[in-house]
Amino acid sequence: MKKFPTHSYDYLLHVQREISETLNESTDIYETLQSCLEKLLKMMNLSTGWIFLLYNHDDYELASYHQLPPALNKNDQAIMKQQEGCSDCYCLNRYREGRLAQAVQSIRCARLSDALSLDKHADTNGLTHHASVPLTVRGSKVGLLNLATPGMRDFEKEELLLLESIAFQIGATVERIRLYHKQSDLLITKERTRLARDLHDSVKQKLFALSLTSKGIEALSKDLPAITDAAKDVGTLSQEALQEMQSLIWQLRPEHGEDPLADTLEKHALRLGLRPFIQCRTLPLTETVNESLTKIGQEAIYNVFKHAETDQLSIVLDTVDEGVVFEISDPGVGGAFPHPSRLGMKSMQERAEQIGADFTVTSRTEQGQKLRFA
């Protein structure tokens, strides 16, 4: 890269151009932010930087980072991600409370102080402060870009303008990428609905007709055992295909209704010929949590169907002591514990982890089984 004095018109234009190009390149938010951050640091001759993305409530995410000092980087950047204690983070707090009035502000880093108070020999690379640049879109807070370098210098007037304009661009890019993904989710749902309808309207009817016809042939071919056998095979195959089709259609169909979770799980259980008791309170869950619970519920119902040797099960979603509890129980044979590594159990475990839920299994031979997610 050519060296320009930081206040030169050429330099500013050059940085601006590079960043615009980077932000324009991808629809992967992490990839985009990461390469934008790296380029910016390099061009502005700074050592360290990171980007927080803000979500509803107090939720935030470390979306990208570059050359964090060991004190911040250790244990998978634990100190950069912790939710507890983040109320002490000066930059996020001041931003949330609207006290980050200036476009770029130098702030003492609470996380670095924390790291030092935990271990006074923690390696901070000599960093104590960072510059915080708010990322906003249409006035709403999207995230925070933090920049630091040992012996943090003051930015020149032109650099401040540059950072301000880059912050606007990053904000708009975050918004663009979020909208892009929302749009593709919508398209996927639409396409799935269409597929389900097509399968239902044409393929399923034809398979049923096929199964009827093969039975007819079977009946007419009494004296021709070779044909009878073949017709039986066709009949069995078409029955199997019908069942599979049924479950495919069911999986494809997006669920509507007032209580999609309860509805979905009930239909799933009924479809398998089980007698479910479902009591799900309508809770303001996020789409991700709702989807995970649906998938976990389906898996659990299928396990009851396959292993429990009973057709009764109970699924309860309720609030207990400010937390949410999702419980699936059956009075069947139990005994899942000898095989906790089975794929189904494992995938439930993983899904539970994804939404930050604790997963416990109670299962005793001959005494049923209970799965609990809290």
Next chain:
Amino acid sequence: MPTTVLLVDDHNVVLKGLRFFLETKADLHVVGMANDGKEAYALAMDVRPDVIVMDVIMPGQNGIVTTEQLKKDLPDTKIIMLTSSAEKEHVIPAIRAGADGYQLKDIDPDYLYETIVHVASGEREHALHPQVASQLMTHVATDDGPMHLLFSRQEKRKPFAK
């Protein structure tokens, strides 16, 4: 005298398959086929079949409305719904309209034959697909649902007993 059957479905491929299969049974005779409710009504009034095998979702007049009309005008004719929907929005109105049976289009054809024979002779046996039966059970059950079959309310609330 074989049992006379009228088939109603908007999918011709299903009608053809049904007729082919049912005609292999000596005790059944397919007397007509219709593609929608209106056609089915007119044909049924004409041929007065013992049993009608009726699809639920059809363009024009659906199977539920047609069943209600036919049950009024041909009270002796038995009507079996044959559809791919086990949704409660279809099952419950169909039973209320007077359907004598409700089967799904993933049923084993032999079982469908059993249903027709049993329903024709006025028996309830085999009339409902297991999925339809459990759908009905769930929605007829009290507010608490069939919970008493599983655990008492007290036990359900208890945190994990070791």
